[in-house]
Amino acid sequence: MTEEHLIHTLEEVRRLLESGQRHQAAALIAPLLPPDQAEIFEDLTLDEQTQLLKLVEARQAANILEELDEDDAASLAETLDIDVLTQVLDEMEPDEAADLLGDLDPELRRQSLRQIADSVEIQSLLRYPDDTAGGLMTSEYYVFPEETQVGTIFEYIRSQPIKDEEIPYIYAIDEQGRLTGIARLADLIRAHPELPLLAIVDTQFVSIEANEDQEIAAQLLNRYDLLALPVLDGSGHLLGVITVDDAIAALEEEATEDIYKSAGIMATRDNQSVKSDLMVRGPIWRSWIVRIPFLLLTMIGGLLAGGVIGVFEEALETVVVLAFFIPVVMNMGGNSGTQSVGIFIRGQVLGQIDLNDFGKHLLREIGVGLGLGVILGLIAGIVATIWQGDVIIGLVVGLAIVCTTTLSTALGFLVPLLINKLGIDPAVASEPVITTINDFTGMLIYFLFASLFITTLR
Amino acid sequence: MTEEHLIHTLEEVRRLLESGQRHQAAALIAPLLPPDQAEIFEDLTLDEQTQLLKLVEARQAANILEELDEDDAASLAETLDIDVLTQVLDEMEPDEAADLLGDLDPELRRQSLRQIADSVEIQSLLRYPDDTAGGLMTSEYYVFPEETQVGTIFEYIRSQPIKDEEIPYIYAIDEQGRLTGIARLADLIRAHPELPLLAIVDTQFVSIEANEDQEIAAQLLNRYDLLALPVLDGSGHLLGVITVDDAIAALEEEATEDIYKSAGIMATRDNQSVKSDLMVRGPIWRSWIVRIPFLLLTMIGGLLAGGVIGVFEEALETVVVLAFFIPVVMNMGGNSGTQSVGIFIRGQVLGQIDLNDFGKHLLREIGVGLGLGVILGLIAGIVATIWQGDVIIGLVVGLAIVCTTTLSTALGFLVPLLINKLGIDPAVASEPVITTINDFTGMLIYFLFASLFITTLR
Numbered sequence: 001m002t003e004e005h006l007i008h009t010l011e012e013v014r015r016l017l018e019s020g021q022r023h024q025a026a027a028l029i030a031p032l033l034p035p036d037q038a039e040i041f042e043d044l045t046l047d048e049q050t051q052l053l054k055l056v057e058a059r060q061a062a063n064i065l066e067e068l069d070e071d072d073a074a075s076l077a078e079t080l081d082i083d084v085l086t087q088v089l090d091e092m093e094p095d096e097a098a099d100l101l102g103d104l105d106p107e108l109r110r111q112s113l114r115q116i117a118d119s120v121e122i123q124s125l126l127r128y129p130d131d132t133a134g135g136l137m138t139s140e141y142y143v144f145p146e147e148t149q150v151g152t153i154f155e156y157i158r159s160q161p162i163k164d165e166e167i168p169y170i171y172a173i174d175e176q177g178r179l180t181g182i183a184r185l186a187d188l189i190r191a192h193p194e195l196p197l198l199a200i201v202d203t204q205f206v207s208i209e210a211n212e213d214q215e216i217a218a219q220l221l222n223r224y225d226l227l228a229l230p231v232l233d234g235s236g237h238l239l240g241v242i243t244v245d246d247a248i249a250a251l252e253e254e255a256t257e258d259i260y261k262s263a264g265i266m267a268t269r270d271n272q273s274v275k276s277d278l279m280v281r282g283p284i285w286r287s288w289i290v291r292i293p294f295l296l297l298t299m300i301g302g303l304l305a306g307g308v309i310g311v312f313e314e315a316l317e318t319v320v321v322l323a324f325f326i327p328v329v330m331n332m333g334g335n336s337g338t339q340s341v342g343i344f345i346r347g348q349v350l351g352q353i354d355l356n357d358f359g360k361h362l363l364r365e366i367g368v369g370l371g372l373g374v375i376l377g378l379i380a381g382i383v384a385t386i387w388q389g390d391v392i393i394g395l396v397v398g399l400a401i402v403c404t405t406t407l408s409t410a411l412g413f414l415v416p417l418l419i420n421k422l423g424i425d426p427a428v429a430s431e432p433v434i435t436t437i438n439d440f441t442g443m444l445i446y447f448l449f450a451s452l453f454i455t456t457l458r
Numbered sequence: 459m460t461e462e463h464l465i466h467t468l469e470e471v472r473r474l475l476e477s478g479q480r481h482q483a484a485a486l487i488a489p490l491l492p493p494d495q496a497e498i499f500e501d502l503t504l505d506e507q508t509q510l511l512k513l514v515e516a517r518q519a520a521n522i523l524e525e526l527d528e529d530d531a532a533s534l535a536e537t538l539d540i541d542v543l544t545q546v547l548d549e550m551e552p553d554e555a556a557d558l559l560g561d562l563d564p565e566l567r568r569q570s571l572r573q574i575a576d577s578v579e580i581q582s583l584l585r586y587p588d589d590t591a592g593g594l595m596t597s598e599y600y601v602f603p604e605e606t607q608v609g610t611i612f613e614y615i616r617s618q619p620i621k622d623e624e625i626p627y628i629y630a631i632d633e634q635g636r637l638t639g640i641a642r643l644a645d646l647i648r649a650h651p652e653l654p655l656l657a658i659v660d661t662q663f664v665s666i667e668a669n670e671d672q673e674i675a676a677q678l679l680n681r682y683d684l685l686a687l688p689v690l691d692g693s694g695h696l697l698g699v700i701t702v703d704d705a706i707a708a709l710e711e712e713a714t715e716d717i718y719k720s721a722g723i724m725a726t727r728d729n730q731s732v733k734s735d736l737m738v739r740g741p742i743w744r745s746w747i748v749r750i751p752f753l754l755l756t757m758i759g760g761l762l763a764g765g766v767i768g769v770f771e772e773a774l775e776t777v778v779v780l781a782f783f784i785p786v787v788m789n790m791g792g793n794s795g796t797q798s799v800g801i802f803i804r805g806q807v808l809g810q811i812d813l814n815d816f817g818k819h820l821l822r823e824i825g826v827g828l829g830l831g832v833i834l835g836l837i838a839g840i841v842a843t844i845w846q847g848d849v850i851i852g853l854v855v856g857l858a859i860v861c862t863t864t865l866s867t868a869l870g871f872l873v874p875l876l877i878n879k880l881g882i883d884p885a886v887a888s889e890p891v892i893t894t895i896n897d898f899t900g901m902l903i904y905f906l907f908a909s910l911f912i913t914t915l916r
Binding site: 031033035154157158160162165166168184185186187189190204206221222223224225226227244245247248249251252255256260284285287288291292294295296298299301302303305306307309310313316317320321323324325326327328329330331332335336339342343346354364367368371372375376379380383435439443 | 465489491493612615616618620623624626642643644645647648662664679680681682683684685702703705706707709710713714718742743745746749750752753754756757759760761763764765767768771774775778779781782783784785786787788789790793794797800801804822825826829830833834837838841893897901
């Protein structure tokens, strides 16, 4: 469905709801695919959403709630009667139901858990934080004792109702519930009905522990080209399965977060601003709140750099021309540091940087920085010499750029590592910390060189 | 397989190859999963790779070549004898074989195409550029005329050899080859063997045209939680299928590119530096080449800003204190602009920003910038007043920050849009352009306010 068609449908739905024609509005969205229905819901008011959701079947309501942003879904779910809510929860995929329940008012969560059918399964999913492998897994997949015959498995699948999400793998477990192998549906179709499952499974499989980060799960699914990843406890018992679509969503979310963070946009704890499009459409004050912290930190950096300049006021009074090169020295230090931070953060996410071998990475980066510094320092030095007709000014500017660029490049690798060791997400904190340090050291180096040569200047 | 285990195996393989024990080295990597084998290959020299690849079976060699970086794979493939190469190409997935052939020496490509079995199929895949939906699709999937009986399909699947990648969907086409519906393997298992395929397929499906960008394909797979996406021509004929693992790889690649670009790292045309880990491990001169352009552009920005300061030399000589606040004014303008660029770029990738409604987005962003400017200008103005004991200095700094922040925030949205309209990738060019403009305008605004109040200052 095209974006234009969606916008047109949205306008029509709004018009119908305003004129009280609720059933016509519901009929209009009924034939759409769930993600498109959700997109229309996102642009309606909570009141309009409630009106509409009450008119659709539980299964369709479940699909819409699965696709909505977590906070929108929770707000909308809380407007439903408890009986309707439990029907909808029963229709949802267990992992999505658990996520929604986790966001509901605690009293409502208790009531719902008492009434829903898969209560035990969902309660076990609720145990894991949202951003872990356990938080991403579903409890709905095909698992059989390893000696089960292929024919029996076929009969079981035939007896089950059609589900929206059907994982095309069959998991084999031993008597203790430990995962022993995985078969694909296609392997099952090819196998003789009397063969035991164990005979057709692949016993060399990739898995993840429930407490691992969701990003690792996404990396494994990506690296090994899997459609689903089994989640195990420490002893190898099968706890659940992560489907590739949830992993992609997690990857998209992490990539967005990383890009926002590297642009100095601080996500709130619940990541509302990152998941939804609040940065583009939401209330303006929200944008202020997420953008101000980074700007304040770089303000401190700028003021500290100003403080350094203040210390050298006398030199500056003698040679006011020194002020002309403050921007270029700051830019070279700041931007080479930013590049290194970007390479470190992405290198770590993609597993290119081995933290056990960090010394080697750092040495290489210092070499890169020195080379960049010499090239840039040379160019800026020549420009400064020509512009001011003074080779000493050129020398001061050039030397300052060589040193700040080398230092900033090295710090761009070192600072994120240290921040990481402190247990803070380096993607959030590295940029402002690096900017502040680089502004400060850049001005210090520049004016130290200037003082060194001041007697020769003019 | 853990990273440590991999490193240990790599060292062992190297040691064996050095002492001429090639077969032992090949035996050591044989039991590993293909992505792990590829990771070991990546760290070997081309000569070592060639020695080892000759000793493994064609199927295993195919898997390794599929997993390697495109350029590494092409270099390695070119060392193989033409007969071995065609055997390996026959074992590769058609989409991967087409990608590899596209990177080979033209003469070798012609020779191989003459000898491989799926020559026609692969030649049709070669028609589409790598970064389009057509370039991402495979020709290996289950497709049947819509009237085919379920039982016949089962028999066909049983007759086929097991493949590494097996798409769990069955595609139904009409007499003209147009896609009419899609069934999942699980639906097939549930269906009566005498039913025609048309009776069990879902006729409401999502598809993409072959010439669309690969990023759109990835977005569709993600949005609609699909395991595979059919690729059609303009008249609805089924041309191929994109699997979710290729889409994830494309998404990862695009996200890495965006993060690198926003950090001012220019990828070369063939994206070598982005796809592989050359930024972390490769030759140092490569890092210089991709990092220098951005730094040079920001150097120009810094020097232009310096030129503006130079114009106001007289004001600066009278009130040297003005130099102390150059860093903070530059930081506020620069960083608020960078935030807006990040939001625009990501918003566009995620489809949050509607370019037809750009005026509204821009107005909102100006509002955000004005709010940020007032908050930051107030704080910096108060700090400057207290530090210098001079309310006029505070007023100049504060007003300059209000104006530059508002302007930079707006430009952070406007510049990427204009760059986009010029047909240039905004993720590459926006940052340096914005930085240059912001440095220049920031200093201009600051010193204009300063001159305005200069008679009152001191």
